Amino acid sequence: SQTIHQWPATLVQPVGSPLSLECTVEGTSNPNLYWYRQAAGRGLQLLFYSIGIGQISSEVPQNLSASRPQDRQFILSSKKLLLSDSGFYLCAWALNTEAFFGQGTRLTVV
């Protein structure tokens, strides 16, 4: 069976500090991988998606970047966090089927 791991679960970071959130998928090969952000009380906004190693597409311009160094690893990064980066970040995977979400990372930028 397939599983998706996302960490950390919660994170408090000061403004201007860097960010690295990691997501890994097990039990499948060449999945499509996604990063979503959910602001408080809001919907799910697609940030990045990847259909393969090194292939990243960005849906919205922002302070964040993503990388896919391995087939089943997807990383969300920032060099300098902004207050507006606070939110609930969700990694997801899909392979010609519905999307399955990781547990999420609650990021608070202070």
Next chain:
Amino acid sequence: GENVEQHPSTLSVQEGDSAVIKCTYSDSASNYFPWYKQELGKRPQLIIDIRSNVGEKKDQRIAVTLNKTAKHFSLHITETQPEDSAVYFCAAGFLSIKGNMLTFGGGTRLMVKP
């Protein structure tokens, strides 16, 4: 790109009543319409989905209808229970081997009062 509108943003019902959440989408190429339930502080979980070759799908107390001509789809929950309280998201996307792009609605906070 795809644009998904979801209404209402909040919905309060009495236990045992029905709840209906509606979504519209803009891209006629979308062929996959899942619904996710997100409990407080947890990840969204798929509860039901429908594909564009089907008009209605049921799973116990949950049903989804799709009107491709009008580009809208709805979630129906009958005999609501307190444990149905959560945020529900609709999504629309194109399901294919090369990609599975989902655009989500803004969510509906459903509160079922005992």
